[in-house]
Amino acid sequence: MSRPLPVNKNEYIDVVFEDLTHDGAGVAKVDGYPLFVPNGLPGEKAKVKVIKTGKGYGIGRLIELYEKSPYRVEIASSERHKFGGCQLEHISYEGQLTYKENQVRQVLTRIGKLEDVVVHPILGMNNPWHYRNKAQVPVGEKDGKLIAGFFKPRSHEIVDTNESLIQLPEVNEAIQTVKSICSELSIPAYHEETHKGVLRHIMARYGQQTGELMVVIITRTADLPQKNRLVEEIIARLPKVKSIVHNVNSKRTNVIMGEKTSVLWGSEVIYDYIGDVKFAISALSFYQVNPVQTKVLYDKALEYAGLSGEESVIDAYCGIGTISLFLAQKARKVFGVEVVPEAIEDAKRNAELNGISNAEFAAGEAEVVIPKWYKEGNTAEVLVVDPPRKGCDEALLQTIIEMKPKKVVYVSCNPATLARDLRILEDGGYKTVEVQPVDMFPMTTHCEAVAWLEWVCSPKIIFSEPK
Ligand code: SAH
Numbered sequence: 001m002s003r004p005l006p007v008n009k010n011e012y013i014d015v016v017f018e019d020l021t022h023d024g025a026g027v028a029k030v031d032g033y034p035l036f037v038p039n040g041l042p043g044e045k046a047k048v049k050v051i052k053t054g055k056g057y058g059i060g061r062l063i064e065l066y067e068k069s070p071y072r073v074e075i076a077s078s079e080r081h082k083f084g085g086c087q088l089e090h091i092s093y094e095g096q097l098t099y100k101e102n103q104v105r106q107v108l109t110r111i112g113k114l115e116d117v118v119v120h121p122i123l124g125m126n127n128p129w130h131y132r133n134k135a136q137v138p139v140g141e142k143d144g145k146l147i148a149g150f151f152k153p154r155s156h157e158i159v160d161t162n163e164s165l166i167q168l169p170e171v172n173e174a175i176q177t178v179k180s181i182c183s184e185l186s187i188p189a190y191h192e193e194t195h196k197g198v199l200r201h202i203m204a205r206y207g208q209q210t211g212e213l214m215v216v217i218i219t220r221t222a223d224l225p226q227k228n229r230l231v232e233e234i235i236a237r238l239p240k241v242k243s244i245v246h247n248v249n250s251k252r253t254n255v256i257m258g259e260k261t262s263v264l265w266g267s268e269v270i271y272d273y274i275g276d277v278k279f280a281i282s283a284l285s286f287y288q289v290n291p292v293q294t295k296v297l298y299d300k301a302l303e304y305a306g307l308s309g310e311e312s313v314i315d316a317y318c319g320i321g322t323i324s325l326f327l328a329q330k331a332r333k334v335f336g337v338e339v340v341p342e343a344i345e346d347a348k349r350n351a352e353l354n355g356i357s358n359a360e361f362a363a364g365e366a367e368v369v370i371p372k373w374y375k376e377g378n379t380a381e382v383l384v385v386d387p388p389r390k391g392c393d394e395a396l397l398q399t400i401i402e403m404k405p406k407k408v409v410y411v412s413c414n415p416a417t418l419a420r421d422l423r424i425l426e427d428g429g430y431k432t433v434e435v436q437p438v439d440m441f442p443m444t445t446h447c448e449a450v451a452w453l454e455w456v457c458s459p460k461i462i463f464s465e466p467k
Contacts, residue, residue: 006031007050007058014066017044020099023153024087024445028060035060041069041091042099071095085150086165086443097124097439100447104415104437112419114426118434123296128442131290132167133272135175136203136216136256139182139189146183148175148202156192166443174204174213174238181233185226190219195252198225203256205281206240207272208291213240214270216283218247218256224264231265243267245283257284274298277325278353285346286319293440297411297448298326300436301384304409304452307331311381314373314405316366316396321347321359323384323411328359335380336361337369367393374403384409391417394424401428408453413440415447422451431456 007013007030015028017040026040028048037048037060045067048060071092088096101122108114125131139148140158149161163172182199190197203216215234217224224230224246231244244265249258261283269280272287274295281287288294301323305313307330315324318336320343328334328351336359338344344363351359362369366385373379383405385392391414400408401424408430412418415437422432430453440448 005053005058006033007035007053009050009053011050012047012063013050013060014045014047015040015060017042017046020088020445022445026062033058037062039090041072041095043067043069044072069095071098087445089165089443093124093128093442096128096442097122100439101437103447104435104449107415107419108422108435110419111416112423112426112432114419114422114432117432120434120436122437122439123293123300124439125293125442128439129165130168130172131292131442132164132171133208133291134203134205134287134289135164135167135171136201136218137175137179138201139179139199141189141191141197146179146187146189146199148179168206168208170206170213170240171204174206174215174241175202177237178202178204178215178217178234181230181237185229185233187225187230195220198223200249201256203283205270205287207270207281209273210271211240212242212270212272213238214243214245214281214283215241216245216247217264218249218258220248220250222248222250222260227264235265241266242270243283247283274322275326277322277329277350279320279322279350280346280353281320282342282346284342286340286343288322288440290440293438293448294322297438297440297450298323300438300450301409301411302326302330304436304450305330305382305384305407307382312379313382313384314370314380316370316383316385316392317387318347318361319343319386321350321361323386324359324361325350325354325356327382327384328356331382332358334359335373335378337364337366339363339365365393367395367399370396370403371399374399379403380405382407382409384411386411387417389414389417391421397421397424397428400425401430404429404455406455408455410451410453412449412451413446415449418449418451422453425453429455429457 017026019027025036025038028035034057039062047064052059073092137148147160149159188198190200198219201218205214248260269282313331313334315336318324318338324334324336341363344361347361433452435451437449
């Protein structure tokens with residue numbers, strides 16, 4: 001028999017919020033049982049109504065706030081806040097930074113058991129609005145009208161929106177203009193339930209330093225009705241456009257981009273700069289969405305790498321070579337590894353574009369390629385990792401421990417997996433010197449951090465000798 005839950009559905013209770021979930025909901029604990037309540041902020045006292053109870057957690061609705069957080073700010077649109085990727089809009093920017101910095105400290109202690117690690121104050125933005133250089137919005141139809149905006153969380157209902165507070169104005173304008181043109185030309189929207197119709201997504205990406213705009217039209221069918229008119233109108237109404245791309249995604253899937261990509265007009269890529277390094281960005285490449293803070297992050301990574309010009313460096317999870325090319329300016333040699341072959345092609349092209357000849361790139365899984373290099377006798381003095389949210393693969397961490405690069409610079413978009421991986425590296429002989437959180441995604445719960453580790457001693461784990 002399982003124990004009865006400490007709360008019942010429809011019950012009204014008083015709580016104090018302790019934390020935030022990934023979606024920015026307040027977390028309160030009732031006898032250890034977590035209750036997630038949208039719009040609750042840490043430190044606030046409130047009356048809530050329990051509206052759902054599950055085995056591991058419950059959901060509540062905020063009824064009355066007894067004590068407000070000093071960081072709470074009034075917001076204009078609760079829809080946008082709830083669904084538009086601005087989960088922290090109701091917290092002042094100062095409050096957001098405090099929350100993220102504390103989160104890094106807490107997980108490093110709780111998950112990483114790193115009691116005395118130096119965590120610097122988070123580096124935030126001077127202007128935390130309109131920073132995203134890319135948007136991809138789903139298209140649908142409502143009452144016979146073309147709509148585009150964002151999905152409600154955990155649903156496939158599209159909310160029609162005209163503006164985002166976190167996208168660059170050029171990106172907002174591009175999306176709105178293309179949406180209007182598609183509507184005027186009566187290009188049929190895609191219907192998810194029936195898997196019929198044409199237009200699935202509109203994507204726009206803007207090179208903030210170069211002023212170059214790319215528009216990508218994603219359709220279910222290879223045929224794009226009114227293709228020529230569409231292109232003409234986009235060119236006429238969006239003077240910054242340099243590239244118009246058509247991507248076909250015929251599958252029933254949540255993945256946005258599909259199997260076939262062709263250039264409808266202009267260049268296959270747009271360009272942008274991070275610092276002095278120029279990047280060619282194609283429709284499918286990963287490129288950091290906040291270029292201003294990317295520079296801040298990479299400068300920190302470069303500082304932590306402490307390069308003198310003599311080192312050989314491995315950049316694992318290198319994407320289109322952004323960090324690698326940054327590092328190559330100060331290293332003897334850089335080797336980048338990335339699982340997406342197209343990104344590696346971009347990385348090579350980017351090296352050439354910048355006249356950088358001391359960077360090499362390999363396509364493959366970091367946890368396969370780097371152990372292979374190591375077995376072949378190729379090591380590095382500095383190793384940089386920038387993994388996706390799930391963190392580094394255990395096999396890669398083990399290879400790092402065996403290879404013993406003098407320094408490891410860990411760029412992370414998820415403090416929890418960063419903390420987990422730092423623990424493993426510490427047990428393997430590394431010491432975390434310091435950690436710098438960087439706010440790459442204001443108004444959202446996402447938090448980036450870069451950690452600097454030095455190899456200090458033999459691993460704590462002693463493997464028993466074979467008998
Ligand atoms: N350092 C780059 C990209 C970081 S995003 C930048 O700053 O722009 C993480 C990257 O890891 C993505 O490009 C993703 O395709 C890649 N990736 C995911 N799993 C991987 C794996 N197992 N091995 C190598 N690369 C991987």
